[in-house]
Amino acid sequence: MTIQFNVTVSGDAQSRVAIAQVQQRITSRLRDAIQRAALDLLAHVKAKKLTGQVLNVRTGRLRRSITQRVETEPSGVIAGLVGTNVSYGRTHELGFKGRVPVRAHTRKLGGKSVPIRAHTRQMDIPKRPFLGPSLNEKMPVYRKWMQDAIKGAARAPGP
Numbered sequence: 455m456t457i458q459f460n461v462t463v464s465g466d467a468q469s470r471v472a473i474a475q476v477q478q479r480i481t482s483r484l485r486d487a488i489q490r491a492a493l494d495l496l497a498h499v500k501a502k503k504l505t506g507q508v509l510n511v512r513t514g515r516l517r518r519s520i521t522q523r524v525e526t527e528p529s530g531v532i533a534g535l536v537g538t539n540v541s542y543g544r545t546h547e548l549g550f551k552g553r554v555p556v557r558a559h560t561r562k563l564g565g566k567s568v569p570i571r572a573h574t575r576q577m578d579i580p581k582r583p584f585l586g587p588s589l590n591e592k593m594p595v596y597r598k599w600m601q602d603a604i605k606g607a608a609r610a611p612g613p
Contacts, residue, residue, distance in 0.1 A: 479607035485524060485532050487603040491596040492522040492534035498592060499536065503584035509546060516540050536585065549581035 503509075504517040511517065519538040526532050537543070558572040 476608055480604055481530070481532070483603035483607040484600060485526065487596075487599040488532050488534040489524045491592075491599060492524055492536055494596075495534075495536045495588060495592055496520055496522045499584055499588045503588055508582055508584045508587075516543055516546070519543065536589075545579055546582045547585055548583075550577060550579045552577060 499520055500517050504520070505511065509516065516538060519540040520536065521538070522534065522536045524532065524534050553574040554577050556570075556573050556575050559570050560567045561570050562568075
């Protein structure tokens with residue numbers, strides 16, 4: 455979701471200062487709302503998607519790897535980021551179809567070690583999304599939080 459606003463003020467310096475203060479309050483409250491949404495999304499993903507509902511937990515590594523942060527870009531865009539740095543998280547979210555390399559290794563067959571040469575293997579892993587659907591489920595709530603933050607900042611008196 456993108457919310458963008460531009461303000462042009464012509465008039466006395468006092469009006470420009472008042473508008474700048476409102477803009478600072480909006481930015482601050484929006485950042486707080488986005489931080490709250492990112493934390494809520496993180497908790498939702500862990501509790502409602504990665505505890506056996508979408509993916510069956512084996513080690514819990516993917517669930518533990520889900521993190522969130524809020525960044526403000528130089529352009530003023532405030533972004534809430536929720537994701538994982540675990541390589542197979544992307545595969546689960548988006549699916550994968552293609553060939554992957556398999557390294558040479560040994561395999562035990564009938565009590566004997568058998569060498570296996572390097573080769574490629576065709577993979578077709580279906581999508582098992584857990585982040586996108588969570589955001590879609592929660593977006594009406596997050597949109598309201600951001601609208602409330604903007605309205606509250608615009609109505610608040612003083613800096």
